[in-house]
Amino acid sequence: MPTSSEPKLIAGNANPTLARAIARRMSMHRGVSVGLVDARVERFNDQEIFVEVYENVRGEDMFVIQPTSNPANDNLMELLIMADALRRSSAARITAVIPYFGYARQDRRTKARTPITAKLIANMIVESGIERVLTMDLHAAQIQGFFDIPVDNLYASPVFALDIRNAFRGRMDDLMVVSPDVGGVGRARELAQRIGVPLSIVDKRREKAGEVAEMTVIGEVAGKTCLIVDDICDTAGTLCKAADTLMQAGATEVHAYITHGVLSGPAVERIGNSSMKSLVVTDSIEPAGPVRACPNIRIVPTAPMFAQAILNIWNGTSVSSLFDPKALGPIYEGLYEDA
Known part of the structure; x- marks a missing residue:
């Protein structure tokens, strides 16, 4: 003892x-x-x-x-x-x-x-x-x-749910949770059920490792504020392309909630120049200086x-x-x- x-x-x-x-x-x-x-x-x-x-x-x-x-x-x-x-x-x-x-x-x-x-x-x-x-x-x-x-x-989804209800107070009816790939549907569905909003999926097809050839939105996102949900964001290439695809499909805003902000290589620059209004990550990984300085990246405490x-x-x-x-x-x- x-x-x-x-x-x-x-x-x-x-x-x-x-x-x-x-x-x-x-x-x-x-x-x-x-x-x-x-x-x-x-x-x-x-x-x-x-x-x-x-x-x-x-x-x-x-x-x-x-x-x-x-x-x-x-x-x-x-x-x-x-x-x-x-x-x-x-x-x-x-x-x-x-x-x-x-x-x-x-x-x-x-x-x-x-x-x-x-x-x-x-x-x-x-x-x-x-x-x-x-x-x-x-x-x-x-x-x-x-x-x-x-x-x-x-x-992280219970913490994300608290943050979403606070950040999007009065706008919950406009929200839609989006999984950036078919493999993450379970994670996205769980958060969507927590906050009581619909779910959409971005189906991606790869020509080879590290390259996304095509993305298709499954679900009606026109006029919606889309929240992309995933566990890891590394170089942010897929995430930023998914945000662009959602905007092209008629979404009014795109935000992302990612548990682990690996954010390596060109990730921070890509996010800063992307069509996403905000990226929310947890502090499971120590945020580097450029991550803290990026105006559209926000960190929630664990x-x-x-x-x-x-x-x-x-x-x-x-x-x-x-x-x-x-x-x-x-x-x-x-x-x-x-x-």
Whole structure:
């Protein structure tokens, strides 16, 4: 059993801003100070990663906050090495809080002689001594089955629903949720049902990997304010082309709600020059300077949800209760008044 009366958090270098925000929210919930465990995570000259934990963690319930975003390999190794350091320091339980799970797009063999890297990463996480994973919007639900340990997968859609009701107050009847491809229909449908609006689909066909040859809108979007919903935006090529296609089909405005803003390469420039009025992403990945500076990109916080999920895991209570807007609403009180 833990020797402390509070859960203990430790963070790598992937998203320290989110880690500190989670600690602040937990302090508010608990009424006591919850800080990050004092540790150093640094690199030798040859880029080997070294971790040293300065506080006693024997018998503690540890939560390692570390998305495996770009640079994915470095951040993944930080997570594994931190877990090993905690296990060898006799931590009672180690939970990996991975807001963005890298390599999730490699969840199946798409052609001959290719890997299923998401399964390999799951094996590495389990072997490092991690006993539970807390993540958000896995790219493919079956990745939970790649692990031989419990995996709690949170969803951004309840937070997006709160934001949409606040941002589009008085205009809800004009909204339509759009899936940018057939594979994301389930995610888009779930959000559409939450906010009570219709659903449309953009069907895309690829000539070759990375190139979209043709897009067709399935559904009547003329006169609608369209909300494109997806889990990952990388280079934003497909997203911006989908927005153009919707505008050509008669949509009055196009906005996008994306869980994980990878936003690599020309993504920010494309979004800034696109026909989209706004792109909303979560802070599961640390936003770079150009992302924060882009006037039509907005960031919604996930710290309130992750803080409550960590407390629920620590207390042994339900994490799935956070899927209910009645439970999530009070957690975001003050951010979305009367939404």
